[in-house]
Each structure stands twice: as C-alpha cells, then as structure tokens.
Amino acid sequence: HGGGIDLKFPHHENEIAQSEGATGHPFVKYWIHVGHVLVNDEKMSKSLVNFTSVRDLLVQYHPEVIRYLLLSSHYRSPVNYAPPLITAAKQALMRLYTALDCVEAGGQVQAEACEPFYQAMSDDFNTPKALAVCFEFVSEIFSLKSTDMTAACTHAANLKHCLGFLGLGQSVPREILQGEKALDISIEDIDQQIALREKARLEQQWDIADRIRDQLAEQGVILEDTEGHTTWRRA
Numbered sequence: 120h121g122g123g124i125d126l127k128f129p130h131h132e133n134e135i136a137q138s139e140g141a142t143g144h145p146f147v148k149y150w151i152h153v154g155h156v157l158v159n160d161e162k163m164s165k166s167l168v169n170f171t172s173v174r175d176l177l178v179q180y181h182p183e184v185i186r187y188l189l190l191s192s193h194y195r196s197p198v199n200y201a202p203p204l205i206t207a208a209k210q211a212l213m214r215l216y217t218a219l220d221c222v223e224a225g226g227q228v229q230a231e232a233c234e235p236f237y238q239a240m241s242d243d244f245n246t247p248k249a250l251a252v253c254f255e256f257v258s259e260i261f262s263l264k265s266t267d268m269t270a271a272c273t274h275a276a277n278l279k280h281c282l283g284f285l286g287l288g289q290s291v292p293r294e295i296l297q298g299e300k301a302l303d304i305s306i307e308d309i310d311q312q313i314a315l316r317e318k319a320r321l322e323q324q325w326d327i328a329d330r331i332r333d334q335l336a337e338q339g340v341i342l343e344d345t346e347g348h349t350t351w352r353r354a
Contacts, residue, residue, distance in 0.1 A: 121151030124195070151244075154197040163200070171200065174306055181295065183287055184209045190246040190285055211250075213296065215282065218257040219275055220292035222264050226273030228280045232256075236281040246285065253281050304338045313342065313349050 122131065131150070138146040155162050158169040176185050188208040192198050235255075239248035256278040263271040282288030312331050319327040332342050335351070343350050 120147040120149075121153065124152040124154055127152050151194065153194050154192070157197050157199040159201045160199055178306060180205065180209065181212075183290065183295075184212055186286055187212045190250060190287075193247060194244055212287070214257060215253065215278070215288055216290075216292045216295045218260045219279060219288060220296055222260055222268065222271045222275045226269070226276040228276050229273060232274075232277050233281055236284075240284060249281070249285065253278055256281070304335070304340065309335065309340055309351055313351065316342070317349065 120131070120134070131152075135146045157163060158171065161167065161169060163169055163171070173185065184205065185208075188200070188205050189198055191208060191211075233252075236249050236252040239245045239252060242248070256274045259274040260271050260278070263274065279288050312335055316328045316331040319325075319331065335342060340351050
C-alpha cells in the first residue's frame with residue numbers, strides 16, 4: 120500500500136486502525152511512501168501555479184525520458200523537475216540506447232552478471248543504484264565492441280534484460296536515436312480533433328473520420344480505438 124510521504128501520518132495510520140479494527144487481520148505487509156515532486160526545488164502545487172501534468176510533458180518528451188527522470192531518484196526521495204535535469208535524463212537514456220544500437224543484444228543473459236542489479240532492486244527498490252549497474256554494462260559494451268563482439272553482445276543482452284525491469288530500453292534503438300521533437304499540435308487541438316472524429320463516426324461519415332485520423336498521424340499522433348473510446352499516443 121502506498122501514497123505520498125505526507126500521508127504516512129495520520130491518513131495511513133488511520134487506514135491501519137480502521138481496517139485491522141474491522142477485520143481483525145493485518146492490513147498490509149509492505150508500504151511505499153513516495154517523496155514530493157518538486158519544480159525547481161519548490162514543491163509542485165496547483166496553488167503555487169507550478170503544476171505540470173504528464174500529458175503536457177508527453178508532448179515534449181518521449182515517455183522513457185520522463186520515466187528515467189523519475190527512476191534516477193529513490194522513490195522515497197523528492198523528485199526535482201527542472202529543464203536541466205530532464206535534459207540530463209534524456210542524454211543518459213540516449214547513451215543507453217546508443218550502447219544497444221551499436222551491437223546485437225542477442226547473447227545469453229548472465230544471471231551472475233545481473234546479480235548486482237537484482238540486489239539493488241531488492242534493496243528497497245534502489246533504482247539509482249540499479250541504473251549505475253546498467254551503465255557498467257554500457258561501459259563494457261563500448262570497450263569490447265571492437266575487440267570481442269561476442270562478449271559485447273552478451274553485455275548488451277544483460278543490459279536490455281535489466282532495463283526491462285525498469286520499463287526502459289525496450290524500443291527500437293535507431294528510432295529513439297533519430298531524435299525527439301515536440302509535436303506540431305497542442306493537446307487541446309488533439310482532443311478537439313478526436314471529438315470531431317467521434318462525431319463523424321456517430322454520423323457514419325467514415326471518410327471524414329479517416330481523414331482526421333490520417334492528418335493526426337502526419338503530425339505524429341496515433342489514434343487507438345478501444346472499448347468504445349479513443350486514446351492517442353506519439354508515433
């Protein structure tokens with residue numbers, strides 16, 4: 120069970136009292152209390168008008184860049200969002216993908232080599248330490264790719280295996296390394312176009328609906344129709 124560190128007292132203590140009082144059984148065994156999100160070292164808050172949503176960030180950055188920024192700090196520590204830090208996160212992610220791009224990740228994963236990564240993750244989800252292990256694989260790949268390609272491929276397999284636990288490094292490296300750019304359309308315009316497309320579909324104006332979908336695709340927005348509603352993602 121988890122939430123923000125500010126919920127530890129009294130909210131979560133009240134949950135324990137209520138749940139255990141009602142059931143007579145322990146509530147949960149494990150708790151995760153996350154640190155606050157900061158913006159330029161100041162707590163993110165709507166009242167301070169420094170609030171940034173993930174939806175807004177996804178217009179500017181690849182999702183893995185945002186994920187890397189969050190993982191670069193321990194979950195119990197504050198996460199500071201500032202332009203220089205997210206730029207550094209993007210550069211670090213590009214280095215990981217550069218290593219995966221320069222060799223085939225087709226070797227056999229070595230459990231023993233990955234053990235330091237497993238230990239870091241078992242140590243209260245110490246993701247900064249786990250990422251440090253990943254960069255050790257990166258160093259090995261770069262140093263061996265010109266002399267021992269087999270060993271370099273094995274390290275690449277280890278790297279991709281470990282990054283998979285973090286939700287990183289699973290995209291096609293060449294596509295990521297071609298560069299990230301902001302969308303040429305705002306979220307408000309995307310939502311408006313989706314609404315117009317929904318109206319056209321209800322009126323069975325399939326040519327209009329298809330044209331809107333194709334135009335958004337040209338602007339880097341892919342529509343996905345699931346369970347009666349439409350979502351979008353970056354191309």
